[in-house]
Amino acid sequence: MGVSLDYEENGKIVSRKPHACGGNEWTILRVGAEYKIKCDKCKRIxxxxxxxxxxxxKSYERR
Ligand SMILES: [Zn+2]
Structure with a gap:
């Protein structure tokens, strides 16, 4: 069961796989047909x- 509907802007994500920079924590900037997320470590979008x-x-935390 998906939990996509629970995601909100400014929420915090931990990804299953790390980003290229090694970070695995992200901030949701925009929700919609395409989610826009920012890597908290290298700030790439x-x-x-x-x-x-x-x-x-992997996990999600509301802000
Ligand atoms: Zn990164």
């Missing part, structure tokens, strides 16, 4: 299609 977001997210 990545877009994730909504149907992929549950596969990326």
């Amino acid at each position: 990545v877009f994730v299609p909504r149907d992929k977001i549950d596969k990326v997210v």
